[in-house]
Amino acid sequence: MSAPLDLPKWADTILVPAISVVAAFLVAGLVVLAIGENPLTATRWLLLGSLGTGEGLGFTLFYMTDFIFVGLAVAVAYHAGLFNIGGEGQATLAGLGIALVLNNLTFLPGFLLIPLGILGAAAFGALWAAIPGYLQAKRGSHIVITTIMFNWLASVLIVYLLVNVLREPQSMNPETRAFPEQAQIPFMHDVFAAIGIEIPHSQLNLTLVLALAAAYCVWLLIYRSRLGYAIRVVGSNPSAAIYAGISPARIIIIAMVLSGALAGGLAVNELMGYQHRLLLEFTSGYGFVGIAVALMGRAHPVGIILASLLFGILYQGGAELAFEQPAITRDMVVVIGGIIILFAGALDGLFRRLVAHLFARQKLARA
Amino acid sequence: MSPAIELIAINKSFGAVHANKDVNLSVERGTIHGVVGENGAGKSTLMSILYGFYEADSGEVRVNGKPIAIRSPIDAICAGIGMVHQHFMLVEPLSVVENVMLGAEGGAMLRVGEATVRAELARLAKDYGLEIDVDATVGDLSVGLQQRVEILKALYRGADILILDEPTAVLTPAEADALFDLLRSLKEQGKTVILITHKLREIMAITDRVSVMRRGEMVATVETANTSPPELAELMVGRRVLLRVEKAENTPGAPLLEVENLSVVDSRGVLRVANASFTVRAGEIVGIAGVAGNGQSELLEAIAGMRQPVLGLLRLDGRDIAWSEHNPHRMRQFGLLHVPEDRLRTGLVPAFPAFESAILGFSDEPHLGRGPILDHDRLIADLAKKMEQYDVRPPAPRLKSSKFSGGNQQKIVLAREIERNPKVLLVGQPTRGVDIGAIEFIHRRLIALRDAGVAILLVSVELDEIMNLSDRILTMCGGKITGERKASQTNEQELGLLMAGIVDEAA
Numbered sequence: 067m068s069a070p071l072d073l074p075k076w077a078d079t080i081l082v083p084a085i086s087v088v089a090a091f092l093v094a095g096l097v098v099l100a101i102g103e104n105p106l107t108a109t110r111w112l113l114l115g116s117l118g119t120g121e122g123l124g125f126t127l128f129y130m131t132d133f134i135f136v137g138l139a140v141a142v143a144y145h146a147g148l149f150n151i152g153g154e155g156q157a158t159l160a161g162l163g164i165a166l167v168l169n170n171l172t173f174l175p176g177f178l179l180i181p182l183g184i185l186g187a188a189a190f191g192a193l194w195a196a197i198p199g200y201l202q203a204k205r206g207s208h209i210v211i212t213t214i215m216f217n218w219l220a221s222v223l224i225v226y227l228l229v230n231v232l233r234e235p236q237s238m239n240p241e242t243r244a245f246p247e248q249a250q251i252p253f254m255h256d257v258f259a260a261i262g263i264e265i266p267h268s269q270l271n272l273t274l275v276l277a278l279a280a281a282y283c284v285w286l287l288i289y290r291s292r293l294g295y296a297i298r299v300v301g302s303n304p305s306a307a308i309y310a311g312i313s314p315a316r317i318i319i320i321a322m323v324l325s326g327a328l329a330g331g332l333a334v335n336e337l338m339g340y341q342h343r344l345l346l347e348f349t350s351g352y353g354f355v356g357i358a359v360a361l362m363g364r365a366h367p368v369g370i371i372l373a374s375l376l377f378g379i380l381y382q383g384g385a386e387l388a389f390e391q392p393a394i395t396r397d398m399v400v401v402i403g404g405i406i407i408l409f410a411g412a413l414d415g416l417f418r419r420l421v422a423h424l425f426a427r428q429k430l431a432r433a
Numbered sequence: 434m435s436p437a438i439e440l441i442a443i444n445k446s447f448g449a450v451h452a453n454k455d456v457n458l459s460v461e462r463g464t465i466h467g468v469v470g471e472n473g474a475g476k477s478t479l480m481s482i483l484y485g486f487y488e489a490d491s492g493e494v495r496v497n498g499k500p501i502a503i504r505s506p507i508d509a510i511c512a513g514i515g516m517v518h519q520h521f522m523l524v525e526p527l528s529v530v531e532n533v534m535l536g537a538e539g540g541a542m543l544r545v546g547e548a549t550v551r552a553e554l555a556r557l558a559k560d561y562g563l564e565i566d567v568d569a570t571v572g573d574l575s576v577g578l579q580q581r582v583e584i585l586k587a588l589y590r591g592a593d594i595l596i597l598d599e600p601t602a603v604l605t606p607a608e609a610d611a612l613f614d615l616l617r618s619l620k621e622q623g624k625t626v627i628l629i630t631h632k633l634r635e636i637m638a639i640t641d642r643v644s645v646m647r648r649g650e651m652v653a654t655v656e657t658a659n660t661s662p663p664e665l666a667e668l669m670v671g672r673r674v675l676l677r678v679e680k681a682e683n684t685p686g687a688p689l690l691e692v693e694n695l696s697v698v699d700s701r702g703v704l705r706v707a708n709a710s711f712t713v714r715a716g717e718i719v720g721i722a723g724v725a726g727n728g729q730s731e732l733l734e735a736i737a738g739m740r741q742p743v744l745g746l747l748r749l750d751g752r753d754i755a756w757s758e759h760n761p762h763r764m765r766q767f768g769l770l771h772v773p774e775d776r777l778r779t780g781l782v783p784a785f786p787a788f789e790s791a792i793l794g795f796s797d798e799p800h801l802g803r804g805p806i807l808d809h810d811r812l813i814a815d816l817a818k819k820m821e822q823y824d825v826r827p828p829a830p831r832l833k834s835s836k837f838s839g840g841n842q843q844k845i846v847l848a849r850e851i852e853r854n855p856k857v858l859l860v861g862q863p864t865r866g867v868d869i870g871a872i873e874f875i876h877r878r879l880i881a882l883r884d885a886g887v888a889i890l891l892v893s894v895e896l897d898e899i900m901n902l903s904d905r906i907l908t909m910c911g912g913k914i915t916g917e918r919k920a921s922q923t924n925e926q927e928l929g930l931l932m933a934g935i936v937d938e939a940a
Contacts, residue, residue: 291805295789295796302784308739309771309779310794311762 073422079369083362083410085417087376090409094402103393115386116379122386124254124268128335129352130371130378131270134277135331136356137363137370138284142328143195143209144365145288146321147301152198152213153329153353155220156191160330162224163190164337165232165344168245176248183249183338184276187330194220195326196319203315209322217353228346241345251339271339277331281367284328288367297321329353355403362410373410380406435498437462437594437625438483438514443492445478452478453489454649460594462497465616465626467636467657470646471669471868472839476629479646480596484516485509496594515587516596519603521579525572529582530554532571533589550589557588561618576724577608584615594625601635605724606896606929613639633662634897645669670869678876681884683904686715687751689888690736690769690857695745697728697735697912705731707912709745713857713888718879720891720903720920723932728912729892730774733861736890737771738764750856765794770850774861774892776839780846783835788812790834791819791849819848824874840871847878857888864898876902896925896932910934 073082095105116126136153143150167186168179198212228240237243254270288294300307300317307314336348355377362376363369384399409417438460445453453475460466470476481487483494485503493500496512503509509516523532530550539546557563565581574582580600587595597616601609616626616639628640636643637657644654645668653668666674690713697706706728713719723729735742738761747754749767761771773779781790792801792812802808816830823844825837834842843863850858860879864872879902883889893899899906900920908916908931916931930936 286806290807290809292796292802292807293805295792295807298785299782299793303778303782305775305779306782306793309737309761309773310796311738311760311765 073418073425077421077425078418079364079366082414082418082421083364083369083373085421086362086409086414087406089413089417090402090406093409094405097398097401097405098394101393101398103391108387108391108394111387111390112379112383114383115390116383120266121268122382124266124270125385126375126378126382127274128269128271128340128378129381130374131274131277131335131339132332132352133355133359133374133377134281134371135328135335136353137359137374138280138331138367139325139328140356140360141363141365141367141370142284142288142297143321143325144360145294145301146297146317147304148199148202148209148318148321148325150195150213150322150325150329151210151354151357152195152216152326153332153356154349154351155213155217155353156194156326156329157332157349157353158217158220158224159194160187160191160326160333161337161344161348162227163187163330164333165242165245168249168338169242172246176246179246179249180251180338183245184330184334187333187338188327189330191326191328191330191333192323193326195322195329199319199322202322203318221347224344225346228344232344239345242343244343245338249338250342251334253339269340271335273331273335273339276334278371280328280331281371285367287324293320329356358403358407358410361407361414376406377403435495436460437497438627439493439495439498440479440483441493441495443479443482443494444490445482445487446490451649453482456492456646456649456651458644458651458654460625460627461642462625463620463623464641465620465628465639467640467643468627468629468646469631469633469636469643469665469669471631472866473648473868474646474669475649476646477598480516480598480627480629483509484514484596510590510592513591513593514596515584515590515592515594517580517583517587517598517600519599521583523571523579523582525570527571529565529567529569529571529574529585532582533586535586537590553589554585557585560622561588561615563588563615575608576603576726577605577611580604580612581615592624594627595619596627596629598629599631600628601630601632602894603725605933606925607933609635632897633665636665637662647671666869672870674869674873677901678873678880680880680902683717683883685717685904686886688712688714688748689750690890691746691748692736693746693748695732695735695742695747697731697740697742699731699740705912706735706742709909709914711907711914711917713890715856715886715888716883717904718883718889718891718902720893720899720906721909722896722899722906722928723892723894723909725894727909727932729909730861731912732909733771733774733859733890733892736764737761737769737773737859761794762797765853768854768856769859770853770855770857771859772843772846772850772861772863774865776842776846776866777835781834781842783833785834786831787834787837787845788816788830791816791830791845793849795849795853816845819852820845823848823878838868839866840868840875843867843875844871847875851878851882855882855887857890858882859890859892861892862894863891864893864895896928900925900928908932 098105098108115122117123139153140150163186164183168183171182194216198209198216201207201212202209232242233240234243251271251273255265255267257272258265296312296317299310299312300314304314332349332352337344341348359370359373359377363373380403387394388396388399436459440456440458443453443456456479468476482489485505485508488504494503501512530547534546534550554567563581563585565578571579571582600612619626640657642654643657645652645665647669693710695706695709699705709732721729734740738759749769777783781793813830820828825841825844863875879889891902903920906918906920907914908928910932911934915934915936
């Protein structure tokens with residue numbers, strides 16, 4: 067029998083993840099030491115690059131927007147007991163949806179294009195997740211396997227389409243033509259400029275607001291709605307779901323559809339908010355970061371926002387660090403990210419048990 | 434002569450839970466010693482310490498007067514202690530000989546060891562009357578014989594002291610009698626037996642002395658001859674309890690649940706219920722008696738709509754239920770509610786706060802929220818009220834469902850179903866893992882419900898419970914209904930025969 071893991075909520079949601087992060091940074095510091103660099107200077111560059119300047123902060127929040135969407139996507143599926151590894155593929159297809167909508171419906175008035183583009187992203191992402199969802203629900207094909215395979219399918223499909231179908235005839239680049247200007251989500255610096263406030267330029271755009279709204283909606287869905295209730299019943303106790311008259315198959319498909327739609331947010335931020343065209347590999351592996359974000363955020367929207375911020379700092383600060391200290395390459399930054407994932411995800415139980423043990427002891431001492 | 438086992442001032446905590454507090458236990462050699470207590474009283478923890486699964490935080494274990502340290506089951510076996518677990522630790526595809534050999538193979542090649550085992554098994558069979566086909570595959574043996582293999586395993590390893598944890602939970606009354614005969618003959622040969630159980634009848638029938646545990650403490654050890662079931666129950670609970678609930682003669686009304694020729698096949702294609710037909714009327718409790726695993730669970734689930742019957746007809750309050758509407762959701766709408774057998778796997782969601790478990794199956798009811806959003810304040814207030822009515826402790830609707838004791842979880846489930854005014858109530862194992870105090874409460878509720886005109890179908894593996902509550906009793910064996918008796922006109926022996934499928938002698 068393991069010791070009962072009873073933790074106060076704040077310890078469960080804040081303290082344990084914080085310990086994980088600190089431990090991860092300590093280990094990462096050792097790695098930096100091992101290649102002969104000073105971990106303290108490295109940390110300074112990391113923080114300075116991500117939070118120290120207005121521009122850096124903008125980039126950090128831009129990455130954070132990506133991570134919130136994919137983190138939420140993983141979390142919704144997770145609540146239904148599903149491990150959706152397919153964020154990459156779903157976001158890729160969402161990008162296709164955006165390009166098809168925006169470049170084909172140019173005759174529509176501008177104020178309709180942005181919502182339609184977002185819907186296109188959600189719909190294509192949802193569809194790409196719905197197929198593995200259906201296969202899991204009706205055929206028992208394991209969702210982890212199918213979503214991984216669908217990542218590959220998506221990546222091959224998008225290469226084919228961009229090279230052979232969607233590429234502009236006169237262009238050598240495998241990318242679509244630029245989206246119409248009225249379909250581009252405004253940059254944050256332009257928005258602020260419009261109301262007379264000058265902020266540094268960065269990729270950060272209004273999609274951040276959409277991401278935060280999505281986080282609130284996911285919270286409402288999962289923890290307050292009847293559907294979210296059913297999703298959680300299926301995820302934590304399938305036989306109770308059958309007893310309750312909730313169809314696990316139906317819920318699995320619904321949860322995957324929602325998950326895929328949320329993953330589409332990554333494409334909205336990257337393509338409608340920044341690149342303004344569909345191009346290859348715009349997902350940059352962020353779909354996988356979503357898994358770490360959701361794990362670290364304990365599949366709760368607030369946790370996911372915080373974890374996304376952390377990973378945003380890591381990505382932006384890491385880029386600056388690699389620039390300032392050439393000995394620490396971008397790959398090193400990936401290593402540090404990996405260590406955090408290891409500690410926050412895989413070793414989470416270790417610290418949780420430790421903290422629970424300390425709490426139990428303290429309780430006994432008081433009793 | 435020093436006692437076979439002495440436990441002195443044993444303490445054991447799990448986190449904040451003090452499972453054993455200064456427990457003392459002394460078991461004389463050559464006796465059968467009962468240990469009783471409610472669930473969570475610390476019996477299993479104590480025995481796990483004795484068998485080396487856990488180490489005590491403090492205290493001393495003495496075997497035959499010598500203090501020893503038991504750090505693992507191997508230490509326990511070396512000290513001559515054997516244990517028969519409630520859930521057997523057998524490898525079903527292997528033969529009896531191979532199972533007994535397991536962990537004592539005696540070398541890289543099996544041939545030599547096997548000869549020793551065969552010789553030893555033959556001797557044990559002769560000495561104790563433990564007859565068994567040593568080449569039979571364990572998975573093919575009946576539950577009673579599998580238990581015998583467990584006992585043989587312990588004896589083969591040289592056990593002088595045998596611990597049995599709830600050994601009769603899975604046995605028919607006849608098999609239980611055979612087990613008791615065996616235990617008596619072990620005792621005559623000088624073996625010591627520790628019997629953990631919550632069935633007071635068994636304690637009275639077979640033990641020499643009995644120790645009672647309550648909330649982690651050893652509250653009494655008495656000579657069985659000088660005590661009585663009511664006294665033991667009082668010691669276990671700490672207050673007087675009624676072991677039998679009072680009930681008036683019932684006057685059954687219209688048939689509310691009619692089952693005709695129902696057959697059910699499980700996911701592996703095995704026929705679990707064969708041609709079951711019966712009726713439950715308004716204002717009566719029909720009990721289904723049977724040894725666990727004889728189709729009662731599948732029957733309940735099929736009626737509730739959790740699994741589709743392959744054949745048969747179901748009529749609710751005179752209305753034929755079509756196949757297309759035979760699902761849990763529709764059945765609830767028709768007034769057929771269900772207290773499932775397995776609280777933790779089915780009846781509630783352990784990870785949810787209690788107020789969310791308290792709407793399981795009803796989360797679509799319009800009045801529980803506005804549109805798609807559930808009104809948590811309302812759910813919490815609703816449950817708080819029910820918790821007061823049903824005396825759920827602690828009365829904390831936000832507490833995780835898994836944090837409540839078995840009895841309180843069951844009250845939450847019962848409250849959920851009963852408060853929705855069922856016409857027909859299916860009840861599976863209403864008091865499994867529930868403490869005696871709560872059993873009394875639950876039984877009274879069910880009787881009150883019957884008196885209010887609800888048709889109740891009760892499934893339980895506790896024959897006492899079936900006999901106590903039911904107006905009519907059906908027996909099931911191998912998926913078939915083997916008999917029907919009025920509760921007032923039958924007895925345990927007759928039901929035992931019917932449960933074993935021996936219909937002629939019972940008739």
